[in-house]
Amino acid sequence: MKRALPSALSALPAALPAWAITAAALTVLVIVNGLLQPGFFDGTVLQSNLTTFLPLVLVAIGQTYVVLAGDIDLSVGAVAALVNVVTVTVIAATGDGPDAILAGLAAGLAVALACGLVNGLLIGVVGLQPMVATFGTAILFSALALRILPQAGLPVPDAYWQTYGGAVLGLPTVLLILLLAIGFVALLARRPFQTWLKAVGGNRGGAFQSGLDLRRIRLSAYLISALFAGFAALCLTGETASGDPLLGQSLGLGSVSAVALGGTLLSGGVGGAAGSILGALLLGMIGNVIFFAGLPFEYQTLVQGLIVLAALAGGVLVARRR
Amino acid sequence: MTGTPETPALPMPAPTPLGPAIEARDIVKRFGAVQALGNGRLTVGRGEIHALLGANGCGKSTLSKIIAGTHAATAGSLLIEGRPVRFATPREAEAAGIALFYQELSLIPPLSVAANIFLGREPRTRAGFIDRTRLRAETEALIALFGDTAGPGLTPDALVADLTPGQRQIVEILKVLSKSPRIVIMDEATAALDARQVAVFFDILRARRAAGVSTVFISHRLDEVFALCDRVTVMRNGETVADLCIADTDQDSVVRLMIGDVRKAGRRTRADRPAAAPLLQADRVGGGRLRDITLAVAPGEILGLGGLQGQGQSALLRGLFGADPLTAGRLRLDGQPVRIRAPADAVARGIAYVSGDRVADAVLAGRSIFENLAAAVLVRERRWRVGAGTLAPRLAGVAASLKTKYAGLDDAIGTLSGGNQQKVFIARWLATGPRLLLLDDPTKGIDLGAKADLFALIRQLADSGVAIILYSSEEAELLDQSDRILVFNGGAVVTELSGPTLDSFHLTRAAYGDAA
Numbered sequence: 001m002k003r004a005l006p007s008a009l010s011a012l013p014a015a016l017p018a019w020a021i022t023a024a025a026l027t028v029l030v031i032v033n034g035l036l037q038p039g040f041f042d043g044t045v046l047q048s049n050l051t052t053f054l055p056l057v058l059v060a061i062g063q064t065y066v067v068l069a070g071d072i073d074l075s076v077g078a079v080a081a082l083v084n085v086v087t088v089t090v091i092a093a094t095g096d097g098p099d100a101i102l103a104g105l106a107a108g109l110a111v112a113l114a115c116g117l118v119n120g121l122l123i124g125v126v127g128l129q130p131m132v133a134t135f136g137t138a139i140l141f142s143a144l145a146l147r148i149l150p151q152a153g154l155p156v157p158d159a160y161w162q163t164y165g166g167a168v169l170g171l172p173t174v175l176l177i178l179l180l181a182i183g184f185v186a187l188l189a190r191r192p193f194q195t196w197l198k199a200v201g202g203n204r205g206g207a208f209q210s211g212l213d214l215r216r217i218r219l220s221a222y223l224i225s226a227l228f229a230g231f232a233a234l235c236l237t238g239e240t241a242s243g244d245p246l247l248g249q250s251l252g253l254g255s256v257s258a259v260a261l262g263g264t265l266l267s268g269g270v271g272g273a274a275g276s277i278l279g280a281l282l283l284g285m286i287g288n289v290i291f292f293a294g295l296p297f298e299y300q301t302l303v304q305g306l307i308v309l310a311a312l313a314g315g316v317l318v319a320r321r322r
Numbered sequence: 323m324t325g326t327p328e329t330p331a332l333p334m335p336a337p338t339p340l341g342p343a344i345e346a347r348d349i350v351k352r353f354g355a356v357q358a359l360g361n362g363r364l365t366v367g368r369g370e371i372h373a374l375l376g377a378n379g380c381g382k383s384t385l386s387k388i389i390a391g392t393h394a395a396t397a398g399s400l401l402i403e404g405r406p407v408r409f410a411t412p413r414e415a416e417a418a419g420i421a422l423f424y425q426e427l428s429l430i431p432p433l434s435v436a437a438n439i440f441l442g443r444e445p446r447t448r449a450g451f452i453d454r455t456r457l458r459a460e461t462e463a464l465i466a467l468f469g470d471t472a473g474p475g476l477t478p479d480a481l482v483a484d485l486t487p488g489q490r491q492i493v494e495i496l497k498v499l500s501k502s503p504r505i506v507i508m509d510e511a512t513a514a515l516d517a518r519q520v521a522v523f524f525d526i527l528r529a530r531r532a533a534g535v536s537t538v539f540i541s542h543r544l545d546e547v548f549a550l551c552d553r554v555t556v557m558r559n560g561e562t563v564a565d566l567c568i569a570d571t572d573q574d575s576v577v578r579l580m581i582g583d584v585r586k587a588g589r590r591t592r593a594d595r596p597a598a599a600p601l602l603q604a605d606r607v608g609g610g611r612l613r614d615i616t617l618a619v620a621p622g623e624i625l626g627l628g629g630l631q632g633q634g635q636s637a638l639l640r641g642l643f644g645a646d647p648l649t650a651g652r653l654r655l656d657g658q659p660v661r662i663r664a665p666a667d668a669v670a671r672g673i674a675y676v677s678g679d680r681v682a683d684a685v686l687a688g689r690s691i692f693e694n695l696a697a698a699v700l701v702r703e704r705r706w707r708v709g710a711g712t713l714a715p716r717l718a719g720v721a722a723s724l725k726t727k728y729a730g731l732d733d734a735i736g737t738l739s740g741g742n743q744q745k746v747f748i749a750r751w752l753a754t755g756p757r758l759l760l761l762d763d764p765t766k767g768i769d770l771g772a773k774a775d776l777f778a779l780i781r782q783l784a785d786s787g788v789a790i791i792l793y794s795s796e797e798a799e800l801l802d803q804s805d806r807i808l809v810f811n812g813g814a815v816v817t818e819l820s821g822p823t824l825d826s827f828h829l830t831r832a833a834y835g836d837a838a
């Protein structure tokens with residue numbers, strides 16, 4: 001059943017990718033920000049901005065794979081908090097040398113994978129509703145984080161945050177991490193796995209009849225999502241240089257917004273992580289521009305909300321055009 | 323049935339020379355309390371194209387899904403190339419060389435044609451990435467099988483969502499063929515194809531037969547079956563009733579086997595009344611897949627909609643009710659032109675719609691029986707407060723006239739059986755005092771006693787002057803209740819049955835595309 005559409009939208013070329021509007025908006029914001037903030041294009045300013053944006057970028061990448069399969073992961077913020085407190089606690093318990101830092105990183109990522117496994121088993125194997133299940137596990141993971149570290153504190157060794165804020169192999173560490181993440185996105189996009197995810201999200205019955213192992217595919221997506229939430233937590237730890245059981249609370253819905261802005265359909269089957277990176281950067285830039293335009297901070301949430309709504313409405317209209 | 327040699331205890335790696343391609347014996351399948359298959363038998367020889375025929379719901383699709391591993395059999399034995407098997411998933415059946423064409427299509431709309439055909443079996447480079455060059459080349463080679471009949475736009479990179487229904491069906495066929503199966507099950511694989519595409523498709527199947535591939539061919543087009551197949555198995559009511567050589571039989575005999583004894587319908591005796599002016603007239607209406615449907619129904623008349631499932635009967639009823647609005651043609655009510663764009667328009671004009679799909683279309687889950695009963699009345703009478711004090715006894719009266727069994731109006735709807743729930747939904751609409759009642763397979767999944775009550779009521783309504791349009795997937799019901807039957811095929815009315823032609827022989831023959 002076709003419906004009448006706003007003529008402006010029908011006039012867009014049919015081949016226009018869904019993330020094109022986000023890319024255009026991002027470009028505009030970069031220019032505006034450049035005008036408002038004279039030093040915006042300086043290396044140090046770019047690096048500091050990237051440091052601020054990177055956690056959401058990483059979480060949004062992981063979230064994309066879950067959403068592609070038609071699921072959702074609302075627990076990523078809680079996973080990040082749990083990974084953060086586990087990492088700082090393990091480092092504090094094993095001294096402050098490089099070995100202790102590596103042990104902390106490894107423990108943090110292991111905890112992230114364990115969280116992903118719990119989500120994946122509950123949803124992929126037991127068959128719980130993704131939204132409710134990850135909302136529940138988020139509470140569980142947050143409670144564990146508070147149990148491990150009731151109050152913010154436990155500074156990490158200087159080497160940790162200095163490395164994160166500095167450079168590795170001649171590149172700023174944050175840029176290197178972003179490049180690695182982009183590399184991962186590009187590699188996965190060429191693997192059959194991403195097609196399977198889209199198949200599971202696009203037509204679950206058809207994917208089953210085609211012989212795909214739905215349980216394994218959905219579980220893997222939750223593992224990837226939790227792992228990227230873990231990476232984000234390690235970055236946040238480098239930024240704040242301490243533990244905080246309440247960290248990352250905006251990452252859950254923030255990442256879903258970034259994924260939607262990046263052109264991935266929340267119903268699954270269409271999209272990709274490259275768009276989510278743009279979406280996450282766009283959300284970050286909105287905050288920046290509001291700050292440098294001298295608007296009160298409260299507007300940031302308001303504007304973010306409006307932009308996410310507009311992007312979702314646009315996605316629905318584009319989908320109806322088909 | 324031929325005797326089967328002792329089956330080897332260990333699975334053998336290569337096809338054994340022993341035994342037929344498929345031998346299904348005494349297969350039983352129950353879905354909950356419903357028995358879909360009571361005694362499914364099928365023997366398909368190597369390199370044979372074997373037709374599997376039967377009326378709606380006779381169990382042929384269920385049997386083929388058991389062979390392809392989509393369903394697990396409740397009981398019975400299945401031998402593939404002489405080896406006993408029990409598939410838990412489609413993948414296991416695929417590993418045994420079996421591929422099923424899915425009637426409801428297993429395609430993923432947002433993925434490309436190539437990604438769909440090779441889903442889960444993508445050619446890979448040594449590094450484990452998708453080998454796009456090979457993927458595209460192999461897809462192109464497959465599409466080339468259909469040559470220029472594939473139509474424009476069917477390319478490896480096209481999205482399945484952008485294809486026509488016929489092209490999607492071709493993609494589904496290519497997906498089956500790409501698995502190079504030794505046994506193929508084609509369940510209504512020609513439904514959306516045009517004549518040229520069908521001809522090409524049959525040539526492909528004959529070429530595969532020459533290469534030793536066995537095909538189970540399910541189609542509602544009997545002329546296709548007789549043009550293509552070597553043997554035919556006929557099923558009726560979940561049981562296999564015949565296994566014949568095509569050369570030894572003809573279409574009329576097969577139709578008789580499909581329906582059993584040709585029954586004269588125990589028609590309702592219609593009160594003699596002067597021919598009333600039609601209440602509703604549809605003039606060449608269409609929309610979606612409906613084409614040029616013209617009909618009229620008079621007060622006191624029960625008009626039946628017949629044909630195979632999914633030929634547009636439900637679409638028409640939903641269209642008349644405004645649930646999936648009609649886009650072409652004209653409607654008249656009492657001779658006056660009307661437009662029905664949404665169910666609210668229909669309700670305001672005294673039209674009621676009862677769907678057999680209770681979960682999707684009727685039930686207010688978790689709410690009380692009273693709320694479920696009151697849903698339509700509240701809309702029809704534009705009440706601004708519920709007024710349960712007066713409404714409850716009234717609704718209870720309507721429900722009682724249907725012999726609805728319940729403990730209290732405040733109980734949750736879920737406490738009732740399917741049949742009683744359906745009575746609640748019919749009572750919901752009766753309470754609005756409709757002039758035209760649209761019944762969309764209203765007895766789906768309810769027991770015999772409840773059916774008898776429902777039909778007694780439907781006849782009573784007709785006698786009191788309500789116009790009724792009834793679609794039922796059960797032929798016997800349709801024949802027993804209807805004054806006339808319009809037979810649907812592919813979204814259009816192919817013939818009208820009344821008087822002497824109102825029997826199951828003519829109905830089945832018309833439904834299977836053979837002009838009556």
